[in-house]
Amino acid sequence: MSSLVQRIARQALLTFRPPQWSSSSTAEEAGRLFQENQSLLHSLMSEVSAQDLRLTPRTAASSGRPSAFAPPVTYMHICETDHFSMGVFLLKSGAYIPLHDHPGMHGVLKVLYGKVRISCFDRLSEEPPGAPYTPPLSGLLRLSLLRSSGEYGPQSGPCVLSPEQDNLHQIQALDGPSAFMDILAPPYDPDHGRDCHYYTVLSEGQAAEPPGPQGPPGQQVWLQEVPQPADFWCGAEPYPGPPVFL
Template sequence: MMPGDSSMASIVQRIARQALITFRSPPRFGDEPAKSFLENQNKLRSLMTEIRASDLQLVPRRSDDIPSGLPYHDPPVTYMHICETDQFSMGVFLLKNGASIPLHDHPGMHGMLKVMYGKVRISCFDRLEQTDAPPPATPHQVGSLRRSLLRSTAEFTEESGPCVLSPDRDNLHQIDAVDGPTAFMDILAPPYDPDEDRDCHYYKVLAEGEVKTAEKDKEVWLMEISQPPEFWCGGEPYPGPEVCL
């Protein structure tokens, strides 16, 4: 294969190359996306729609592959790193049966998520402008409050298209494994970087009990919290085709 020839490149390689093109100059928060960005984003979305677990050499796991009563040191979520540049990071998250990635944000970042196997429920929120309306009374409040909009709650499988986020749309989300283990491929652009004010923050919904398959476009208050103790992420080796950029 000649350098630059994509005719025989793996779909993982083609996705990485398209992500590099797409996120070279992404729109910032509040900016109107350029036509060229939207065209490239659609190309990336089309490639992400095509990819399957077998392309990453992932073997779907079953609930009975995982013993009950897991020890504390066994993480509920693991991550397979595929590649990272200054423009984007790409990898695979694997969630055990019943595991969740808690409600969190992606400051100033774009993203695309595609389920490889199993099923996830994704609840997406948008941050709203602050208002003069008082937030709910919280006797044990420890973090700042953010007025937000529950934009959508939907279930995704390997047959679904990607879930897409931007700096100002669906930027906060919670991801729950449904009816067994699941895995999804994840692209974030640019990658998290605390030195560039792109750190991950966690939240809880106030006065709602928990995120439900609920009323779309419902206003809620979110309280910033520490990383929940029941959630932590381990690492696994990536078994799929190498990506060269």
């Protein structure tokens, strides 16, 4: 019998690989099929646990203290195709993945152990009435909406993002180390316009201190594109779980 990780990978491929349509197929039919497959993928991701990936939950003592020589975040690569990538991120206690975007990409994130706070933003295409002040700063600015900010644990459902909604997000480990399984579709690819950009939240012309951002959902904020923060980098570890074949 296939492992749950194998079934998730196959469902991700069905969900994000462009379907072969006849000339009589319609955009409505394509959209309906995508929604059905995405719902199945969401259900499978809701079931996955650290045990399914043969991960042993780490403690603050076992993960060690962040230092100048130890990455605050590590990544376990599971598989990648032209249509999606799948892996596991491990965050040390107090570590965070800075606010960043996923240009033109879908994503599904499921916490395996520990607890994280995920803050999600939407870009606003034009300045609506009641928009916040315009910062007198140079550089790339994006008016955005803080759509949600909440805590997720192993019992929580997946966090889902799309090219239009929740596409920018930040993830912070709370109360100890944490890990989450991550699917991105299609994968990052700078040659095709899918590079990762980092942002900071501006408040009256000043950048918010990490880990930011704070405020109620629905709040409009200015985001400024910034270089990758100096205190964030990602290491790599071998994936210990069942192999995936596609």
